[in-house]
Amino acid sequence: MSKDKPYTVASFFSGCGGFDHGFEKNDFSVLFGNDSWEDAATTFRANYPQVKFFEKPIQDITEEELAEVTNNMQVDVLIGGPPCQCFTRLNNNHLIKLSELKKEDNRRTLSQEYIKKVKLLKPKIVLMENVRDLLHRKNQEGKLYSEIIREAFKEIGYETYCKIISMDKYDVPQKRKRVIFLATNVKRLMEFLDENVDNGFPKESNRIITSGEALAKIKDNESLSNHNFTINEPETLEKIRNIPPGGYYEDLPDSLKTKKIRNGKEVIVKRYGSYYRRLHPDEPSRTITNNYVIHPIKDRYLSNREMAILHSFPKQYKFKGNMGSVSQQIANAVPPKFAEKMAKRVQFLLDNYC
Ligand SMILES: C[S@@+](CC[C@H](N)C(=O)[O-])C[C@H]1O[C@@H](n2cnc3c(N)ncnc32)[C@H](O)[C@@H]1O
Numbered sequence: 583m584s585k586d587k588p589y590t591v592a593s594f595f596s597g598c599g600g601f602d603h604g605f606e607k608n609d610f611s612v613l614f615g616n617d618s619w620e621d622a623a624t625t626f627r628a629n630y631p632q633v634k635f636f637e638k639p640i641q642d643i644t645e646e647e648l649a650e651v652t653n654n655m656q657v658d659v660l661i662g663g664p665p666c667q668c669f670t671r672l673n674n675n676h677l678i679k680l681s682e683l684k685k686e687d688n689r690r691t692l693s694q695e696y697i698k699k700v701k702l703l704k705p706k707i708v709l710m711e712n713v714r715d716l717l718h719r720k721n722q723e724g725k726l727y728s729e730i731i732r733e734a735f736k737e738i739g740y741e742t743y744c745k746i747i748s749m750d751k752y753d754v755p756q757k758r759k760r761v762i763f764l765a766t767n768v769k770r771l772m773e774f775l776d777e778n779v780d781n782g783f784p785k786e787s788n789r790i791i792t793s794g795e796a797l798a799k800i801k802d803n804e805s806l807s808n809h810n811f812t813i814n815e816p817e818t819l820e821k822i823r824n825i826p827p828g829g830y831y832e833d834l835p836d837s838l839k840t841k842k843i844r845n846g847k848e849v850i851v852k853r854y855g856s857y858y859r860r861l862h863p864d865e866p867s868r869t870i871t872n873n874y875v876i877h878p879i880k881d882r883y884l885s886n887r888e889m890a891i892l893h894s895f896p897k898q899y900k901f902k903g904n905m906g907s908v909s910q911q912i913a914n915a916v917p918p919k920f921a922e923k924m925a926k927r928v929q930f931l932l933d934n935y936c
Pocket of ligand 1: 616622638639641662665
């Protein structure tokens with residue numbers, strides 16, 4: 583820990599380091615990061631070369647390794663977002679293929695693994711980010727996952743509080759909703775949060791940043807990494823040109839939609855969601871996923887760098903891996919601007935209630 587950075591933070595499931603970035607920018611020394619995915623680990627190390635990184639599954643990090651990296655000192659804050667794919671709306675139980683079940687169960691137990699590490703490190707504050715739908719998902723016995731998490735924390739002396747965060751209210755040019763769990767074992771802090779859960783979270787801002795405004799800050803010919811565009815075939819380009827602001831494939835004139843023959847007759851193929859989706863320049867971006875979307879005012883898909891800008895990453899943030907891997911790392915991340923505001927709030931809680 584350095585003198586000008588009075589608090590320590592550590593992370594599991596760190597990904598490319600979006601959550602960590604917010605803490606690094608405030609009064610926190612990052613003690614270590616962790617991820618089992620090589621590309622995420624390479625990205626994390628490129629941005630935080632001074633931070634110890636455990637590139638392996640969380641389950642394989644031993645008590646001795648944690649004692650060594652923390653110098654047997656208490657960690658102030660632990661952050662992490664166990665993988666959330668198993669809780670998203672698309673993966674409701676009817677849609678999970680049988681072959682996927684084992685993998686899904688494994689993902690669910692990762693949040694329990696995280697709690698085991700909390701027990702070892704005894705941080706004053708724990709933050710856990712996940713998809714909003716986690717709040718409605720139930721296990722096979724019909725028990726809510728949020729309750730399972732709450733009880734597991736309670737067993738080790740932590741009270742849990744949670745809030746749905748709409749990222750566009752925190753200087754992130756994106757309408758992304760996530761749930762943040764804040765757990766603490768500090769009595770004074772529990773009392774403060776019992777008064778009002780919102781006490782644990784940063785205040786929303788009235789200012790909304792639109793995708794048009796955010797993307798105006800980056801030029802096509804700017805010399806930045808991960809700022810390459812796909813060259814589209816004339817047929818694709820014609821479709822892109824005909825998508826209105828905020829529209830998608832279904833907004834194309836029928837002459838440009840895909841056709842197929844059914845029962846000897848030509849029918850128009852229907853598509854949903856993000857297919858040929860163009861952002862609206864006067865609104866924050868839709869949730870960034872690993873599906874590429876069309877620029878709000880230019881007739882091309884976004885570059886990974888532009889997706890990172892919509893995620894509020896600084897322009898110079900480094901990403902490693904191929905195009906698909908980088909877009910996945912960005913889509914997985916906690917938007918750094920929100921992380922910064924959350925870190926500031928946590929700093930306030932530590933200063934005044936811990
Ligand atoms: C939602 S992402 C985390 C994003 C990160 N919080 C950020 O802000 O950039 C979850 C990460 O967990 C990692 N992961 C999955 N299983 C893991 C395991 N068993 N041990 C460690 N990391 C794991 C994935 O590779 C992925 O990068």
